[in-house]
Amino acid sequence: xxxxxxxxxxxxxxxxxxxxxxxxxxxxxxxxxxxxxxxxxxxxxxxxxxxxxxxxxxxxxxxxxxxxxxxxxxxxxxxxxxxxxxxxxxxxxxxxxxxxxxxxxxxxxxxxxxxxxxxxxxxxxxxxxxxxxxxxxxxxxxxxxxxxxxxxxxxxxxxxxxxxxxxxxxxxxxxxxxxxxxxxxxxxxxxxxxxxxxxxxxxxxxxxxxxxxxxxxxxxxxxxxxxxxxxxxxxxxxxxxxxxxxxxxxxxxxxxxxxxxxxxxxxxxxxxxxxxxxxxxxxxxxxxxxxxxxxxxxxxxxxxxxxxxxxxxxxxxxxxxxxxxxxxxxxxxxxxxxxxxxxxxxxxxxxxxxxxxxxxxxxxxxxxxxxxxxxxxxxxxxxxxxxxxxxxxxxxxxxxxxxxxxxxxxxxxxxxxxxxxxxxxxxxxxxxxxxxxxxxxxxxxxxxxxxxxxxxxxxxx
Ligand SMILES: [Zn+2]
Numbered sequence: 001x002x003x004x005x006x007x008x009x010x011x012x013x014x015x016x017x018x019x020x021x022x023x024x025x026x027x028x029x030x031x032x033x034x035x036x037x038x039x040x041x042x043x044x045x046x047x048x049x050x051x052x053x054x055x056x057x058x059x060x061x062x063x064x065x066x067x068x069x070x071x072x073x074x075x076x077x078x079x080x081x082x083x084x085x086x087x088x089x090x091x092x093x094x095x096x097x098x099x100x101x102x103x104x105x106x107x108x109x110x111x112x113x114x115x116x117x118x119x120x121x122x123x124x125x126x127x128x129x130x131x132x133x134x135x136x137x138x139x140x141x142x143x144x145x146x147x148x149x150x151x152x153x154x155x156x157x158x159x160x161x162x163x164x165x166x167x168x169x170x171x172x173x174x175x176x177x178x179x180x181x182x183x184x185x186x187x188x189x190x191x192x193x194x195x196x197x198x199x200x201x202x203x204x205x206x207x208x209x210x211x212x213x214x215x216x217x218x219x220x221x222x223x224x225x226x227x228x229x230x231x232x233x234x235x236x237x238x239x240x241x242x243x244x245x246x247x248x249x250x251x252x253x254x255x256x257x258x259x260x261x262x263x264x265x266x267x268x269x270x271x272x273x274x275x276x277x278x279x280x281x282x283x284x285x286x287x288x289x290x291x292x293x294x295x296x297x298x299x300x301x302x303x304x305x306x307x308x309x310x311x312x313x314x315x316x317x318x319x320x321x322x323x324x325x326x327x328x329x330x331x332x333x334x335x336x337x338x339x340x341x342x343x344x345x346x347x348x349x350x351x352x353x354x355x356x357x358x359x360x361x362x363x364x365x366x367x368x369x370x371x372x373x374x375x376x377x378x379x380x381x382x383x384x385x386x387x388x389x390x391x392x393x394x395x396x397x398x399x400x401x402x403x404x405x406x407x408x409x410x411x412x413x414x415x416x417x418x419x420x421x422x423x424x425x426x427x428x429x430x431x432x433x434x435x436x437x438x439x440x441x442x443x444x445x446x447x448x449x450x451x452x453x454x455x456x457x458x459x460x461x
Contacts, residue, residue, distance in 0.1 A: 002024045003041075003043070003205065004022055004023075004032075004391065005023070006020045007020070007393060008021075008048075008051040011360050012052075013370070013383070018033075020034060021392060023390040023433050024273050024433075025390075027386075027388065028144075028385060033384070044280055044394060046394045048396070050397055054431065055381060056087070056088045056089040059091070059314060060317075062074060064095060066317075066338070067336055070323070071376070072318050072412050073110055073411045076446040078318075079449055080118045082385060083431065083442070084348040085344055087119070087345060089371075089381055089428065090117075091123065092121060094124070094126065094146070095109075099129060100129070102127065103140055106146060110229070116447065117449030118431070118448055120381075120389075120391070120431070122146070122375065123146045125150070128152070131160055138172050141378030148454075151166055151180060153184050153186060153224065155220075162223045164222065170232050170233035170235075172381040173194035173234065174231050177456045180233050181237075184221040184223075184238075185216055186220045186270075193211035204332060205332050206324075206332075214245070214292055217242040217245045218245050224237065225252045225257065229252075235260070236261070236262070239267070240289075241290070243295075244307035246261070246303045250302075250303070260374060261308070261443060262312060264315045265312065266315075267296070267300055267301065268301065273294070274291055283332075284325060287315065288333070304352070304358065304362070311370040313365050315338070315341070316410075321414045340415070344403060344408075349363055350363060350423070350446040368373050370382075376455030393426055394426075395406055395426055396425050398399055399427075400425075402420065403418065404419065
């Protein structure tokens with residue numbers, strides 16, 4: 001079975017070129033100069049469109065337990081929504097519950113995801129119980145294709161790790177080549193501010209941001225960088241939202257330290273003003289770190305241009321407004337944390353191209369190529385090149401669309417971007433050679449997606 005994607009502009013991180021793309025089976029077989037005759041079973045017309053490597057979302061939470069409830073996208077609904085938006089790989093977080101082992105956690109996440117994903121997927125591991133057994137088990141996780149370990153400086157009593165525990169895990173990372181991913185917010189100080197706000201009767205969703213000031217993200221980021229420096233471990237800051245944290249990352253990178261950071265579309269487009277919306281609407285925008293005042297956004301775009309921010313993931317973690325976000329009415333600290341977004345990352349980042357914030361190549365780099373290298377998937381993923389998996393998106397840069405809960409495919413009852421008008425839209429999506437989305441709709445299905453055992457971070461020398 002062969003497919004020719006004809007007449008488009010192939011955009012890789014390294015440049016754009018007019019070329020046809022020949023797909024055979026699950027792989028890209030060749031890039032062909034326009035005008036050369038090539039036989040194929042099927043032809044997709046990409047005239048006037050970009051042909052880009054499928055998006056890789058390195059930060060999702062499908063079916064994630066949180067405070068007695070669970071994020072509402074299953075691996076099936078979440079990966080279908082991802083495919084609609086041009087994302088063909090996710091890396092989701094397996095969550096170690098305190099008192100359980102990393103390997104049983106991995107088994108549990110396999111049993112949720114295997115056979116249920118519409119696109120390819122891998123796992124990171126959240127380490128919430130640092131002890132001799134967990135540290136030893138990190139080695140087995142790496143052998144099983146999971147070599148990125150997330151820790152939390154926030155959420156005392158739940159996921160929180162002490163500096164000493166972080167240090168020990170980083171020493172193991174240094175020894176094994178693994179990367180430590182960090183949720184960098186000073187949770188000990190934040191918990192005091194939260195308790196004080198509640199005691200004062202300040203219970204609205206906007207308090208979520210006011211009790212988690214950007215300085216406490218900056219401080220935790222600096223502390224994580226110092227611990228990484230002392231141990232020699234590679235460090236990846238997840239969902240960076242604040243200029244203060246970006247400053248710390250920029251300084252560390254300027255010294256050559258292996259420090260990387262992602263941001264998320266919500267921090268580029270939404271702000272504390274959304275959290276302040278009346279009638280509990282603000283709860284739709286509760287995630288941690290919180291949405292910031294608008295002036296942080298320009299800094300984040302700057303970081304994306306200068307590569308101090310390496311890539312963009314969604315932190316997709318959908319909770320319904322009804323019944324789930326409702327749990328925090330009258331107490332903002334009980335609002336489930338998370339914003340849905342896995343479907344919209346490629347489109348939202350394309351607005352950066354439209355607005356002149358990013359080149360088209362940088363758009364591809366931060367949404368696909370860098371995640372592929374960061375999470376050990378390149379050149380199987382993240383590039384349109386012979387031998388790569390045929391995860392290919394035909395993207396119409398001129399199409400117009402309006403984001404809405406009425407039209408999105410995520411299994412959640414609101415859109416954080418309701419009514420936002422965008423330029424650019426996915427036309428066709430191939431996942432390992434199979435057309436899963438086109439003008440006629442969705443043609444994929446649960447079970448098409450395969451588990452990806454990943455190599456180590458490819459930015460490390
Ligand atoms: Zn997350």
